[in-house]
Amino acid sequence: MDPKTTTPGSLTMVEYYKAQAFNPVLIPVERQEVWKEHVAKRRHLYERHLGLPLSLLGGRRVLEFGCNSGENALVLATQGARLTFVEPNPLVAPRLRELFQSFGLEASIEAFHEAGIADFQTDETFDLVIAEGFLSTLADREAMLAKIVGLVRPGGFGVVSFNDRPGGLLEMLKRAVLYRAYALASVTDVQSEEALAIARGFFEADFLKLKASRTFETWWRDTLVAPVYLYEHLWSYPEMLAILQAEGATAFGTSPMWSTWEHFNWYKNTPEAGSVNGRFEEEWRRHLFYFLTGLPPAGKEARASDEVLDEVAGLVRALARIGDTLDPGAPAPFEAPRFFEYLMASPQEAPRAFARELLALLGTLGSPFSDELLSTYRGSALLRSQWGTAYHYLCFQKNQA
Ligand SMILES: C[S@@+](CC[C@H](N)C(=O)[O-])C[C@H]1O[C@@H](n2cnc3c(N)ncnc32)[C@H](O)[C@@H]1O
Incomplete structure (x- = not known):
């Protein structure tokens, strides 16, 4: 190896x-x-x-x-x-x-x-x-x-x-909630039947509403408690697009399909040579809320700045760290002011509701009471029913001379 x-x-x-x-x-x-x-x-x-x-x-x-x-x-x-x-x-x-x-x-x-x-x-x-x-x-x-x-x-x-990475925020959040519940219940083996039963209490009802091909237990084992699901495994389009640009390749298609910059365009309006990867990135920044939640956009949101994106990454990292340990001590407070401002400034209600629920849930992650954690999670209508967009495909074409 x-x-x-x-x-x-x-x-x-x-x-x-x-x-x-x-x-x-x-x-x-x-x-x-x-x-x-x-x-x-x-x-x-x-x-x-x-x-x-x-x-x-x-x-x-x-x-x-x-x-x-x-x-x-x-x-x-x-x-x-x-x-x-x-x-x-x-x-x-x-x-x-x-x-x-x-x-x-x-x-x-x-x-x-x-x-x-x-x-x-x-x-x-x-x-x-x-x-x-x-x-x-x-x-x-x-x-x-x-x-x-x-x-x-x-x-x-x-x-x-x-x-x-942004698409994994909700999974990492669910994972952090679960690991807090494990820590508070003094669970030592996260792969045990007891651990599975706690996970069912938080997530199974919502999971069963999905058209998932995996069972709840497989999802839990592969995602929530898998030792190979780490912050370091999360990547993002801008990082990959930069590599394509440097190596002489151009983004061609994605799954899910989220890029609309070519829609309704006359084919004779060809993009400037070398500009396509950048267009994908700009489009990605305006669809941040879709990536976070999986909810189709109600209109293009504002462009997410580097500062907002850095805070999203910091939040995902902090949540992932909770999912790496069973430490019962309260986690450090979460700081992402620009990200929350960005969501709250949205003309749509969903990003604002997402921000409110996320702030409330992050606030209870430090609670020493598992009942409070469970009831706040259950009361987060948007967060509990969405799963983000954790897994993506990027297709590219190698440039021709
Ligand atoms: C999750 S499975 C995916 C299998 C299949 N490609 C798919 O998407 O359904 C990951 C596969 O990648 C292989 N793999 C892991 N590390 C690899 C590496 N460094 N180079 C090539 N393959 C690797 C694993 O052995 C496994 O077969």
Whole structure:
């Protein structure tokens, strides 16, 4: 294992999966109805959200890092894509081979390298390079994103997913609330049945209203008490866009789709060369409230300044730190005045309600009474019913000369 891929102070994702003998995203695509739904979701992601028609992948060379047991790549193989895999977890390879064999698609696999992204070396470039579900957890993720851009041929595409920092605020808040409840109840094992029961008391009723494919217990285990869900794993579009700009690539599409700068524009009004990544960033700053909550915008909000964004990051970090310990002492007070001013200045009611509820809940995180914590959380109508936008995809195109 490349030491550079270790997350500061914790297990890497691969070490965690290996230690748990756990396949994080096994999808039983052998079942016809599961396969149909899986294909529909992947097509929707690639074609409608990211703007990449899968039927154009016939004969194209695709490199996928972190393919796990290959359920996603199988969809690309049905379209004739030629696949190279780079995956460090040896436990998943047998299932990947079996799957491709059972679909009669083993000839689509041109290579399988048991390696992490940092160790993979090649002089080749690819039509499409994918890194889904792990990149933002790497300590050297900036260099690895630059490496991915370098592996795409000019005019080709890259698709990466990541855990978003503002989008993760509500999950980190829920996690902090839960860890405070654990500390106050003297829970010592956050993976125990007792810990699960406390989590159900806070979140299960709201979770069951979602169209989630995971069970409550899986969500709790994967998100709220997973030792590999850390502040350091959260990333953001501006940081990634800056790397694309420096490496000669341009944002192409995202999922969720939040950028509207091209909407209603005549195609002859082409953007200035090199300006597209910046346009995505400006749009992102005006949609901060959408990222925080997942609520569709009622109109564009004001542009979030660097100071507001720094305070959001500080708040997410402080909340994440609570979720790293079971310290029963009250946490340090939360300071984010510009962020709250920004929300309160909104012409819409929802951001103002969000600010009021968030201030009240942050105020009770220091309470020594778990009943008070529970009742304040339950009384936060907006915060408890929203989940933020924790997981995002960014598709980019490598610039052509
Ligand atoms: C959460 S799973 C996602 C699997 C699949 N890509 C998806 O999105 O459904 C993360 C995958 O990334 C792999 N992975 C973790 N660290 C990696 C690294 N440094 N290089 C390449 N793959 C890595 C894991 O072994 C696992 O297969």
